[in-house]
Amino acid sequence: FEMDVYEIIKTIGSGSFGQVYLARHKREGKHYVIKRVKTRDMSQKDLENTENEVRLLQKIRHSNIVAYKDSYVDHEQFLNIVMVYCDGGDIYSKIKSSKGKNYSEDQILSWLVQIALALFYLHERKILHRDMKTQNIFLKNGTIRLGDFGIAKVLDSTKDFAQTCIGTPYYMSPELFKNQDYSYKSDIWSLGCVLYEMCNLRHAFDAHTINGLAVKILRGSFPPINQIYSKQLRDLIGKMLQIKPSNRPTIVDILNKSFVRKRVTSYINECLNGQ
Template structure:
């Protein structure tokens, strides 16, 4: 830890603290998670080690960058990128009831989806997608997925996990009913984030966990404002299909025509150049080209 100077504590959890720090060599700001391994049960220790392994694999513009990890005297330190815009929940609360413009919602949503695609393509479930785990940088223009504390790697995309994890507001019906689940549970949670961006509140709320679970399992939510486009409102309803198999995959979402321009804008330049050469003769690029581009990232 000699390479870093701690600036201030910015968070605390049951097993550790989160600090804003800077590297002594170049003064670049970063976030350091300090995890106290002495207080931690074996399962949680394993989860931490898994997080480090998973984070090291994740290299994407819409995923919080992992810098390093080190262990000193029963403490694990995870050094990560600092996102100066805070988390998405904080940004939603700053609206004080004033709805976001659709362009802003879709810009963030596409970026979050591209980050999730990177994860799902590697047969990893995030399992805790929520507005608190999405971070903003570059004056709020860039959205990044973070906190892989309970992510799980599947040996096969058809494999189902059984553990009940996640944050109650974002739980899918299959998790609430203790049924097996796969990457479509992340799609439900993604729907919860999209709804939150449109309505500035959770889609499913209750006075107790039991009431919340009932609402989630019925899949009933108040429609978002009609000021938003039909395409956006339809997408929300598709993400909230009770049956996981009826929900679109992340690739299907990113192929939707109304998201096409934003997908292209957020793809790395080299992907766009390699995947498509020549003029675009219509407003909509062929789905095959979009898919080719998505397969390149």
């Protein structure tokens, strides 16, 4: 019955958890993204837990977060997660198309503030993002929207997760390679990786093999951040990429840095003035 509500326009990718579609809401005429997750092998209890988790995520509303609109299990036993479509694309594609031309510090600070406000909102509500990467940071009308938050945890219970977790773990923190638990500080590490990428237009940690990547991440060794950026910005990113989680700042520490805080104020003023 839900498929009567949405009309699939095209496949826009296959994520680690299943297909991702662009769809149109027939009545509203608006575009949405639908993720279809296979749940056939899940126990009834796991499926119920997953649905409840997704419902919790649907309550999250923030101007820098991609909202989850809806979720339902279809007749093929797929869990469909419906989220708002961001027509400005993602930061990953933006960096790729920059053809080596660096972004201004101003631009990076503007992005940093918006991502940090979104992450603060999640962490305040005890939600870990768990999958922060440039492919999950979208633009809509020039505003940053952080997407796919909390879904990694929800989908941990889908049996196929281990097998289908494709993609190179460029943003994975050292503690995860040591099989320690995911924490707020793991999100901070990934944020550091994202900001590094915005500055240097390449991954902080890169290698041809997973093992090579693990070695670099566990050593916390990355090429220096481009010197065109201020020392305060480079130092902040360096702090986020500390091997020991306890040495990394919290999201509140980041927002309280005076040069970040100043930008938060001007960003909020822009929002209030309906810029």
